[in-house]
Amino acid sequence: MKYLGIPLEKPKVAFFGFTGCEGCQLQIANKEETLADLLGAVEVMSFRLISSDKDDGYDIAFVEGSITTEGEVERLKKIRAQAKILVAIGACACLGGVNNLRSRFPLDETIQEVYGNHVIESGPVRKLSEVVTVDYELPGCPISKAEFEWLVRHVIVGVIPQLPQYPVCVECKQRIKTCVFDMGIMCMGPVTRAGCNAICPSNHMGCWGCRGAVDEANFESFIEILRERGFAEREIAERANFFNAFSGVDVIPQLEG
Amino acid sequence: MLYKTISKDNFRKMLEGLMENNEVMGPRWRDRDAQGNKIYRFLKLNNFDELELDYTRTYSSPKNFFLPFKENLATYKLGDSDWEQDIHYTIHPRVIVGMRACDINALRKLDEVMLKSVYPNPYYSARRENTIIIGLDHEPLEDCFCRSMGADVALRGFDLFLTDIGDKYFVAIGSDTGYRILNQYDAQDVTEDDQLEFKRAKQEIESKFKTQVDVTIVPELMDLEFESEVWEKWGDKCLSCGSCAMVCPTCYCYGTEEEVDLTFTHATKSRCLYSCNLLDFAMVAGGHNFRPDSHIRLKYRYYHQFRGFVEAFNQSLCVGCNRCGVACLAGINPKDVIDDLITTEKL
Amino acid sequence: MTNILEKPIDIHVEHIARVEGHGNIKIGIEDGKLTECTWEVVETPRFFEMMFKGLSIEMAPLLAARVCGICSISHALTAARAAERALNIQVPETAQKIRLLAKHAETLQSHVLHLFFLVAPDFLNVGSVIPILSSHPHIVQIATQLKGYANRASDLLAGRTSHPMVFKVGGLTQVPRKRQLKNLLNELEENIPYLEQAIEIFKGLSMPDFERETEFVSLKGQDRYPFIGGDLVSSDGIRMGEDEYQAMTNEYMVDISTSKWCKLSRDSFAVGALARFNNNYELLHPKAIELAEEIGLKPGSHNPFFHNLAQLVECVHVVYESKDMLTELIDSDTSAFMASYEVHAGEGVGALEAPRGILYHHFQIDDEGKIVKANCVIPTGQNHANIHHDLHKLVPELAAQGEIEAEISKRAQMLVRAYDPCISCSVH
Amino acid sequence: MSLKIPHHDINLEPTMAKAPDFNRKSERMQTERSFKSEIIAAIPLTAQEKLFHLRICDQAERENFSFLPGQFVMLELPGCGEIAISISGSSSNHEFLELCVREVGTVTGLLHRLEAGAFVGIRGPFGTHFPMRKMKGHNILLIAGGLGIAPLRSPIYWANEHRTDYEDITILYGARDPGQILFDYQFDEWRKIYDLKLLTIVEHPDEDWNGHVGMITDLFDDVPVDPDNTFAIVCGPPVMFKFVCSYLSDLGLPRQRMFVSLERRMHCGMGKCCRCNVGSTFTCLDGPVFDYWTVMNLQEAI
C-alpha cells in the first residue's frame, strides 16, 4: 500500500480493556461495514473482545478503561513498554469517566457497601495519563468509530492527529439543531471539545462533556450563564462532574457525596 | 420591476406545482422552546400544509443552502503515487419559499464576495443560479434591526417577492423565471386598490420597528474604539463557541479539510464554514495565535461585519436579523455592543 | 471417573476471548480425578451502586447505561423503569413502544454479534471473525446487514447503539419522525432475506451434545413474549413480582469471583435466551415458533449450548415483532412521549430481559429525588454459578470420552461463550 | 400543472472547461482545480528545510503558468491538506517551480517525506508581488531573516536576469546559527556572477564560523544606505522586519519603498476563507507583499 508514493506499513495494533464497560472496543468491532477496510489497513495482533488469537508483537496499543488496581497498573506498564504508540480510548481512559463518581466516597466505605466484608482489591480511579505516558487521546463515551478510523489513518501515514479545537456548539449549529438551552435543558456543549457531531444535544439531551474540556474554555462566563438561566447548583454539579471532564476547574460546583 | 397579484389559492397551487418536480424548502417548525413557542427551520416541504408562512424567525439562516456547513470541493482517486482530481458543481434546481427581506439582502451581500469579487466561487454560483427564491414580507420582531442596516426592503436577489394584502399577495417579480412561473397561475395585473393595500401593508410593517441601531458612524467607531474596554467587557462573556457566525446569514469564513479513506484510494477536499470567534481561527503552525484572546476575536467579527466589508463593498455585512444575538448564550448582540461603543465615544 | 488419562490435564485460560470482560477458566485433572474446575471472574469492580449514590434519580438511566457497552439500552431502560416505579409514573404508550423497539434493536444487534462474531469462529475452527472475512465473506455480509439495520434502528430510536441518551425518566427526550420510522421499516423489510440466510447457516451447525438439568429464570409474559417488566418465574415453579427480585436472586459472594453469584431452588440457575424461550415458548411470534420447530429446539431444553439456538429464534421474533410494531406506530399519534411527574421519596425495582437474561435495577430515593441506595443484579451474575456447575459436569464427561486437553479447553470455552457472558457488566 | 425549473449546469460553461488561469482573477473558473505537479527533486537544505522542484505535468498548464517575484502558490497533498508557500525560484523558469519548505506541521511534515516522482497539486499563483519594475534604476536592498530568504530568491533571480536595470544590489541575511543558513551553496554565484553584495550574520556562531555575529541590524554598520535611491525588501519574522523597517525609516527611506511579505493562516488564497484577514485586509489578495506604510496602518498587531 502506498500513499502519494510513500510506502505505508500496516501497523500492528492491539486492543486492551481495563476498568470500563468495553463499549469503546465494541464501537470498533461494531459497524462491520468498514471492518474489511480497517483490517486491510492494520494488522490486529490482539483484540480479546472478538478474537482468541493473540500476539504480543504489537506497535500500537489502544487502551480502554480507567486504572483502579495495582494489578492493572502493572499490566498497563507492560503494555506501555511494548507499544510504540499508546492511545487512550474513551472517557474512562482519557478522563477517568463515570468511574470517578465513586471517588466522592472513601474506598473502604465503597467496598463495604457493595461487597460487605468480602475482601476485594481496588484503589483510586486513575486515567491512563496518571500512570503512563499517553501518546494520543481519543475521547468520548463511547468513542466514535469514525473518529477512531480517522486516528488510525493519521497513525498509518505518520501524521499527528489533532482533535477539533472548537466546542460542540459548532457541530450542533452545523446540524441546524435547536439549542437545547432554548428548550430549558442544560448543555455542556459550549465548553466541551467537538468531534461527536453533537449527538447528545441533537437528541435533546444536552451535552455531558464526555469528550473533555475544549482548549481555553471560558468556564467563568459559562457557569455564570447556567446560574442566570436558573439551573440549580446540584444540577450543574451533576452534569459537569459526570464524566470527570472538567476536574480542576474551580468555578464548577462540586458534586457532594 | 414588474408587479402582479396572485390569489392565495393560486399561490398554493403554484407551490404545489413547484413541489411536484423540484425540491422546495420553506419555514417549518420542528421543536418548541421552553415556553411552548414553535421554533422554525428552513426544511424541505413535502406538502403545502407544512409551510408556516407566518413564522417569526428561523434560528439558523437559510444561507446554508448556498454555503453548506460542509461542502465537497473535490474528490480524488489515488493510485500508488499518482492521483486524479474530480470536481462537480451539479445542483438540482430547487425553490426556497418564505425568505425574509433581510435574508435575501444577506444573499446579495454574499453575492458581492462570491460572485462579483475576484475569483468567483463556482460552487456558490451553481447553488445560487439553480435556486428560485420566493420572498415574503413580514412584521418585524422586537429585536429586528434590519431597518437600521438598510436591509428591510428587498429590491433584488429574488425571483418573486410577496406582500400579503388580504386574500391575495402583491408580487414583485425579479426574474424571468419568476415571471413565467407566476403567469401559469393566473396572476393579475395590479389594480389601484391593490396598490393602496400594498402601501398600507408596507406602512404597517414600517411602523412596527422597535429596535434601532445607529450605524452611521460605526465604521469609524470600529477604528477609533479599537482599544476600547467595551471589547473586553463583552469578550470576557464570550464563550468562543462560534454560534453567532454559524447562524448568521452573512458570515462566510471557512476552513478547508482534506481526508483520505482507510484504503488510501480515495480522498476528499471539503470546505467547512468556520467562525472567527473560534480559538484556532488565526492560529498558525507552531502554535502562534494572531488572535489569542476571545475579546480580540469577538472584536474582529464586528470589525469584519461593520468596517471591513464597508471598506470593500461600501456596505455593512450585517443585515440586522439579530440571529447572533438570539443564539448567543452570553447575550452578546450587535445592538448592545454598538450602543456601548457609541456611549463610550460620547463620554 | 472411568477413564484413566495418561497425562494430567492442566488448563488455564486467562481472560477468555470473545466474551465481554475478563474471566478465567481453570481445569485440572490428575489421575483421572478432577482436581480443579473453576469459572473465575477477575474483572475489576467499578462499584456502580456507589456511583449512583447521591445523584438525582434523573441521572439513573444515563449512568446505568455505562454498566455495559453491549446492552446499554437494556440498562438505561431498566433504570428508567425502576425510577418510574419508584415515582409512580405512567409512561406514555408511544414511549413504551419506542423503548421496546429500541430494545429489540439491541437484542438483534447483541445476538447477531454473539452468534456470528463470537460463536461462529468456534464452529469454523478459527480464532476470530477476521479470517472468516476472507474465507466466508457471505457469512460476514449477512451479519453486517442485520447488524447494520440494528445499528441504524438504535441510532434512530435510542440516539446511538451504545449509551443511549433518549431514555429519560418519564418517557423519551424525543420521538423519531414518521418519515424516519417509515424508512426504518423499509430497511427492516429489506433485511428479512438476510435473516433467512442467517437461519440457513445456523441450521447447518450442530451444537455439542450435553445436558444438565437446570432451573431457568426469566420474566413471564402476559400477552407477548416478555422483555420489559412483568412477573418473575422459574422453571421450577416459582413465581414472584418484580419487587421480590432479591428473593429470586439470593446473591452471595464467592472467593473465585469479583461478581456475586445467585441461586434459587437449586445450587444455581440460568437466565438468558434459553430461559426466556423455555418459559414463554407459546408467546413467540409464529415465525419464530416455525423456526424453533424446524431446528428442533423445544421448550424444556437443558442443553446450555442451545442458548445459541434460542438466540437465533429470538432474532426472528424481534425482527417480526419490530415490523408489526413499526407499522402500528407509523399509523398512530406519537405526540405524547413524556409524562410529567414530581419527585418524592420512594423505592422502585425495574426488571427487564436484557439480551443475556433478566436484569434488575433497584433504587431508593429521598424526597429531593436523590438516590440513597442503588442495587443492580446483572444477568451474567446470575449465570456464573450455573456456568461453573455446567463445567463441572462437562469436563469429566469429555475426559471420560477421552478428549485431549486442547479439545476440552475449547469445549469449556464454547460452553462459557454459549452463555454470552457479559463479565464487566456482572461485576459493575 | 407541474413546473420544471430550468437547470443551469455551470460545468458546461466554456470557461470551466479549460484549465484555470489564476492570473485572470475575475473569470469564473474551477477554482479548486489544482495543477498536478511532479516532484522532480527534493533537496534537503537543513534539518528542517527542503527545497522542492515541482514540474507541472500538463504541458499547456505549465506553459500557461507565470508568476512574479513575491507571489505564492497553494500546495496541495490530496487527502492531507493545502498550504501557502512562496515561490522561491526564478520567474523565467518555465520548466519547474522551486519551493523551499520548512517542516512544521501536518502538511509540511508529510511533504518532507515525499520523494522525487511523487505528485502534488498546485494552485496559483496568488497574491501581490514585489514591484520589480518600479525599482528600475535604483539600488535594491534585500534583507532576510531565517526562512525569509526563500521568497527573496525570486527577486534575486529577477534582479540578475535584469541586472542592468538596477544599481547596487545588496543582500543582508541573518540566521540563528550557521547550521540554519540556507542556500549557502549559491552565495558565490550570487556574489560573483550576479554581482551582488551579500553579507551574512548569525546570532549563535559555532567554531567554524568566522563571519559576522549579532543581530541583522548590526550589518548596517557595513552597508551605507542611500535613502533617496533605494528600495528595500524585507522578509523574516515580524519582530525582525519591524526592527529593520523602523531603522530604515529613521534613515529616511520612505515607507512606501520598503516591502515586506506577511504570513497569516490561509485556506484558499482567493480572499474567500477570511483566515488571513488582518483588520479588513486580505493577506492573500492585498498581500502577501505589502509596502511598510500599509502594514503600519493595518488594524491588527503584526
Ligand SMILES: Cc1cc2nc3c(=O)[nH]c(=O)nc-3n(C[C@H](O)[C@H](O)[C@H](O)COP(=O)(O)OP(=O)(O)OC[C@H]3O[C@@H](n4cnc5c(N)ncnc54)[C@H](O)[C@@H]3O)c2cc1C
Ligand atoms: C503567503 C505565505 C507564504 C508562505 N511561504 C512559505 C514558504 O515559502 N516556506 C515555508 O516553509 N512556509 C511558508 N509559509 C508558511 C506555511 O504556509 C506553513 O508553514 C504551513 O501552512 C504549515 O502547514 P502544516 O500543515 O504543516 O502545519 P499545521 O500546523 O498542521 O497547520 C494546519 C493548517 O493551518 C494552516 N496554517 C498553519 N500555519 C500556517 C501559516 N504559517 N501560514 C498559512 N497557513 C498556515 C494551513 O492551512 C495548514 O494546513 C507561507 C505562508 C504564507 C501565508
Ligand code: SF4
Ligand atoms: S445545544 Fe448545546 S452544543 Fe448546541 S448550540 Fe446549544 S449550547 Fe451549544
Ligand code: SF4
Ligand atoms: S454531546 Fe457531549 S456528552 Fe454527548 S457525545 Fe458529544 S461530548 Fe459526549
Ligand code: SF4
Ligand atoms: S445581526 Fe448578527 S446574525 Fe444577523 S446579520 Fe448581523 S451579525 Fe449576522
